[in-house]
Amino acid sequence: QVKELRIGYQPSPIQDASIAMFEAWGAKNGVKIVKVPNSYGVYVEKMTASLTSNSDQYDVIWHNDDWGQTWAHLLEPTDDVEANKFGSKWSMSPIVFANAQGQNTVVPMGQTFSVFFYRSDLVKPEEVPKTLDELVTMSKKLQADGKVKFGYVGGMSMNHSWFSWFWSMWANNCDVLLPAYERDNKKLAEAGWKSSLTDPCMQKTVEYWWDAINTHKISPRGMPAYDRNEANAIFMAGDAAFTVADTLWWGTFNDPNKSKIVGKVAAARFPLGPDRKKPFGWDDIWGWAIPKSIPEERKKLAKQMLNAMMLDEEGQTKLFKSTGAPPPNTTFWPKIAEQDAFMKLLKEAVLDSPDKVRGAYYFPQWPAVHKAFNDAVTKAVTGKREDIAKVLAENAPLVSKAAQ
Amino acid sequence: MAMVNRPQFLPWLPPIGRKTLFALAVAFICFAFAFPVLWLILTSLRPESGVYYVHRGTEFTLASFAEVLSDERIVAAFLNSALISTLATVFSLLVTVSSGYMLSRFTGPASRLWFGTIYVFRCVPYISWVLPLYFVTQSWGLYDTYTGLLLPHIAVHICFFSWLMKGFFDGIDPSMEYAAMIDGCTRWGAFIRVAVPSALPAISALAVLCWLFTWNEFLFALILTGNRVPVITVVMAQFVTEMGLRWNLMAATAVMALLPAFLIALFGQKYVIRGLRI
Amino acid sequence: MFGEQQRFVLLLIAPAALLLLLFQVVPIVIGANASFRDWALYNPKKTWIGFDHYVAVITDPAFLYVVLPNTFLFMVLSVAGALVAGLALALLLNRPFRGQKLVQTILLVPLMVAPVIAAIMIRWIFNDQFGIVNVVLEAIGLEGQPWLVQRWSAFGIILLTDIWLWTPWFTLLLLAGLQSLPKEPFEAAAIDGTTTWRVFRYLTLPMLRPVIVVCVVIRAIDAFRTFDIVWTLTGGGPGRSTELFSLYAYVHAFLNLDLGRGSAAAIIGGLVILVIGVVLYRLVDRIAKA
Amino acid sequence: MAAISLSKLNKHYGSLFHAVKDVDLEIADKEFVALVGPSGCGKSTTLRMIAGLEDITSGDIRIGNKVVNHLPPRDRDVAMVFQNYALYQHMSVYDNLAFGLRNKKTPEAEIRTAIDRAAGMLGLHDLLQRKPKQLSGGQQQRVALGRCIVRNPQVFLFDEPLSNLDAKLRAQMRIEIKRLHAEIPTTSVFVTHDQVEAMTLGDRVVIMRDGRIQQIGTPLQVYGKPANKFVAGFIGAPAMNFIDVNVRSAAGVTSVEAEGLRLTIGPADAAALAIHSGRRVIMGMRPEHLSLGAGAPGLGFDAHVEVVEQLGSEILLETRVGNASITAARVPAETAIARGDQVRLSAQAGRLHFFDPETELPIS
């Protein structure tokens, strides 16, 4: 009987590279790797339904921090995958991936987070804006010189809030829920799932974007509706000097087939707002998980495969080269950084940053909270400037309510 | 043709002006109508760096098509989609022609009940339906199989098509069927050998529409298939990834998917217009 | 004879009824069942909670004051728009002119693309930066608009897309209807000395009315359930201002993974359209019989 | 071949509408019966019950002594010609004719012979490969007849088969059907609303009204001795003239009077009329029994010509007498007469009909 493992995933460069390692392992160990791609649009809902109905359609599935807690009780603990110890301690924190018994349920696939990209042909490294105000002045200067049409373009609409809303919020020492940066659900509950929308820091953030769009005109008026495709398209067309995007896009920005700004891109730390002095990094992982419902021997086989993947240095180096995502095994990072300037930069700007934030919250209501938050700030930024406080105040209870 | 069928637009214009104006108006309407699709075609021919700024730059390439076609799944998906659309069309019509016939020819409580059922279920939104459908197909072992995709596709059409078929049969004089029954046919014989052939124009109209609907259907395909039965819309959807949209590939695939639909619509429109008289 | 007829009637609908039962009724019943239970997708406790979800939905101000009005407005405008456009095009195609066949084929184009693809295309077309609409506007010296961040322009674009998608459908049905109208009343009117407008208003329109009403009922039901183009074009934004009822249900069931709440919302919507449909259908019946 | 017998036949549509009421009718083997009556009187319903296309509410139908109440149409061995022919549009004429036989699994060779014979009889040989749409009305009608003939059934049923044809063709097809029945004598029921067809075709004529049979009789009987005023008015073209008259019996002479008219009644009718003396009765005069000129004494009256209809062979006059309209047929074609003229008409003795105004039954 041929041994086989079925991988439920969703086509993207990182996953493709990771699965390539599975396949290499499979070829050596006589295991057939069956790839079952899924559509992004319905991945979570279909996978959730599949997990709760105890089907054994998949042996290994794509996992993500956003729904780490939603699935934790449905997944096989992975504490016994030995090489997991090489994963990033921060990213694999129990808050994100542990089940009720405190067991880890993920094996990392790669680090995914965004960085601040700028046009290295227009801005010297030392001129890169360090603050939000500098971002405005620098942008205005570049626009006035006719170098670019806009200073900053980034995703803002729901599901792409990270690329503008979240980092700028963090840069103002702000967060979706209060207390800021808290991810312990118990403490958040104690605080009453308090929304930060009424906090002055949030008003500042919204006003910043309102001004950027309407007063300074360093960002396009349509930006509040942009998703990452639109923002990146404009950046890649050379129409903007700055953006925030996943590190993954490093490869794309430098692909002559896709981009008009090849070799003219560099990355840096996020500019900071007035309320934050210390720079920060933001770091999450994608991972693999094993459904609880599959037979024991396949769980074992899957764990063997994942363990091997964690130790596959050649494969992980390839993964980074082809995607720009730091590989899961942290012990390989220094070596890669020696050969690769971008990795060096990522290490400095993000991975080694002492001050890291988490991109999401880890409880099942997070999608609802995220949506309520995004709806609120979008409404505020597309309205009148003097109404911003009012709109935020009106919407704050909705965010808290969504969390409960 | 009689003159009265052509009342003149803008009678105060000289004929030449009227003709030009008419031609311009028609050209504009056609352009506006076809524009999104023309633009899609143009997009698919641009190199990946130009798929958003389509108007910037004049390089055109077939690279996206080449890339899409190099994926063997895409060919399979085309064949699958064609197969499923065709089968769904055939079976949808098989079941709805008879159900529409029943609604038209009989007026008992059974008929009223059936009509009510159809009507009620026509009103149910897909959202409350597809996810439980996923549970159902999964627990019956139909998930990601031809059958599991085909049967729901047929089920979607039952309400709408039964309703339309009823209208068509209402327009066909039943005496032909009576003649057949007197000529020694059973009711079934009369239905299959006489009523169905006379409804052929309507049936072919529905066939064309059904084929197009199924070919372009997204939601069911998305929810009910994995990798064993790739269909064209799902393959297209897979270009939407967590890391953004492969718009050039999606556009190229969509343009290729347009071609069979275009041919069907081109050759089918005659039957559609002839058959859709309700 | 009676037995045979009974059997015949049942057999005629048996395949359709069976399929309907298995693939529509059963799932819908499951959904309906979920709407009375604590049934989160990731953690289906399935404990009975009665009408809690329904209460939650109908007391949700967003549902009452944003979603429902949006949905009704969308339904009315979309149906009216597609009807007017479809009627105009049907009248155009009903007269012979050179290239009539070609024009007819072009007008069917929206039927040929998957609505989702069309919606993505239209979203790009109306992008404020690279969208061709703004490019053209700016080229002729007008100010480009950020179409999708303003409530009414976003709503308008959704409407436009929906109308574009569905106009061919109206055109086909109405053209078929026009072609089956008897021509004598029009000749009689020509002799009676009628103007083009009066012919349209007093003859064409009333004679087409049965077809129009059937189209309207069918389309109204579908328009009420519109989902994918809105989801693709605006996702209900900016800030929920273009959210329709099916998006509301979708967000709850699919995004928040709360099948119970989502189903309850969907069922409430289904009941609403059922009532509208029955009223409209009565209208059809009355008009058809008049 | 078989006799048909209907007894106490009733048909209700829904609970309110009673379409056919207590119909009793015996049709002999090989007899040709014409069922006639105004639109909506239940003729088609009756015929369709015989065919088995409509279930019966109560009563019995026998074909050849077998009760067929619950037999499906295909087992009754009847053939039917429909008003709109009901040809199978998607089949050639040949296949239309062969359809019934193929249903019985008749060998193709036999079918060919049967069709050959029928086609010869009806002159369809050149049309066998055409589709019904490519045929004229008369040709379609012949195919519909052919379809019945080839099956050689026990009973022929006709539901207004000629009413879609124009006058000339109708007369011609009438004769063809009559000839056909003579060549292949088969029990036949012919439904029509045209009394000329009923009279010329039927061995017997059945007149229906509002679901009830009014009279059953040979053509001469229903023409000459109508069972009631309705039948009298229905049978005969142009229709019988009805005039309200007062009966006067004086000095052994019975006469009837109306405005502008006073006729002396012959002894045969006088006896019956005598008891109505001084009362109002309805007098019926057939147009063909009125002639121009003085005629027998006491039977003439003056009339004012309103419309002159020249048929070539004769003239029809629409006249006014007092406030009654009276039509006269059989005026010689060459007569010089015009609208507005005053003419003298005279009735034929013994050809007058009288009806009781309440019961509408004949007085005799």
Place this chain on the structure above:
Amino acid sequence: MAAISLSKLNKHYGSLFHAVKDVDLEIADKEFVALVGPSGCGKSTTLRMIAGLEDITSGDIRIGNKVVNHLPPRDRDVAMVFQNYALYQHMSVYDNLAFGLRNKKTPEAEIRTAIDRAAGMLGLHDLLQRKPKQLSGGQQQRVALGRCIVRNPQVFLFDEPLSNLDAKLRAQMRIEIKRLHAEIPTTSVFVTHDQVEAMTLGDRVVIMRDGRIQQIGTPLQVYGKPANKFVAGFIGAPAMNFIDVNVRSAAGVTSVEAEGLRLTIGPADAAALAIHSGRRVIMGMRPEHLSLGAGAPGLGFDAHVEVVEQLGSEILLETRVGNASITAARVPAETAIARGDQVRLSAQAGRLHFFDPETELPIS
């Protein structure tokens, strides 16, 4: 009111089909002309050209001395009644009648008066609020007439307005139209394929065939002196019998012979026939001019009865003489006669028609 004149009127459909050929016709003011001919002969096309519903290929149409060739229908001041009535189904009878007047922006009060008058004339008063679907065929027909009357046009055009009615109603509406024309004399063109309608309604009858006019004349003229064999066969019901006969002139006596038949020809026809002696001609005998019995010497012949059609008032006989079919009308209803009988028929002297077999023109 106005005369109509058609001169050298032609109509081609496409390049191949020549539907109306060189039609010349003068219709006097207030005249009622009936246009009759078999189906497809171009009657409707001619009428529609007069109405302006069809463009003309060549020739001229004048209405009241004004050439209207290119005038749209609404400017010709004509009114038309269509075969299927063409009522506006969704409007009440009142609105149907008012529609034409409202087009002309006539004040509502005037419209009311006009409709009142027309409704009175046609007995429509109780129906004004109904929809056409709620009316019987005859009532719809009346509304269609009313719609024309209210407009008080120069010309009335009728396109087979009666052919959808049943026989009884047809006869009645015929009289109504005739009466109407007497009350409101208006130039009228009436198209029909039924020669009875044409004869009874028309002041003059125009017979068309294959797009060409065959004869124009009063009813008596076309009946008594048909311009060719086609007209002879077309006019009169039942249709004229045609028999191929050989002319024999011997010893001053001219006779015609066919199988089973030998008739001596009277002096009037003999002269004309003499030059055809020894050749074949076509003899026409109208059924109503044949009578049962011996008749005048030399005019009788034996016939074999094939079909007997009892009309009540008379009998129609279909007989066979040699290999010719001969129909006889006017056999008394009470005659005892049956299929298969041998009877003696005799022709009326001076009522025989003879036609040249090639030209089909009358020999006289």
